[in-house]
Amino acid sequence: MVRKLRPKKKKGEGKVKNATPIIIDGIHFKSKLEGYCYEQLKKYNIIAPYEEVRFEILPAFTYGDENVRRMSYTPDFVGKDFIIECKGLVSDSFPLRYKLFKYFLHSENLQYKLYMPRNRRNVDEVIQQILNETIHSSS
Numbered sequence: 001m002v003r004k005l006r007p008k009k010k011k012g013e014g015k016v017k018n019a020t021p022i023i024i025d026g027i028h029f030k031s032k033l034e035g036y037c038y039e040q041l042k043k044y045n046i047i048a049p050y051e052e053v054r055f056e057i058l059p060a061f062t063y064g065d066e067n068v069r070r071m072s073y074t075p076d077f078v079g080k081d082f083i084i085e086c087k088g089l090v091s092d093s094f095p096l097r098y099k100l101f102k103y104f105l106h107s108e109n110l111q112y113k114l115y116m117p118r119n120r121r122n123v124d125e126v127i128q129q130i131l132n133e134t135i136h137s138s139s
Contacts, residue, residue: 018089019032019033019088020032022034022035031088033117033119033123036120037077037126040127044131051075051076055075055101057100058071071097082113083112083114084115084117085115088118115129115130
C-alpha cells in the first residue's frame, strides 16, 4: 500500500545522527545532504517531493494476544520512476529496513530505480543519471 500524505511528526522524531538540520524554501530537511539534493532536483526541474510518499511495507497484525504495529518506509525523494534516499551515515537498523523496503517493491511489482547518494558528488551523479534516463526515455 502506498500513501501520499505528510504525517505530523512527534517532538524529537526524525532526527538523523551526526546530521545538521536545514530549512530551504520553508521545508525542514534532516540533513544538509537532503537539502543539497532538493536544491539540485529543483535546479534541473526534476519533480520529486520531499518525504511525501509513505510505503506500508508490513501491515499491522495480531500475533497471539499481541498487536504488532505496521512498518512503513518514507524515502527522502520519490519521483515518477525513481527513489532517492540520501544517507551520509547508516544506522544499525537501516540495512534491514531498506532490505524489507526493496522486498516490498519487488513483491508489489513497483518499478522504481533506487539511488542512495552518500555525499554531494554522489548527488550530482544521481541527478546526471536521472537526466540521462529522461533523455533516453523521451527519444
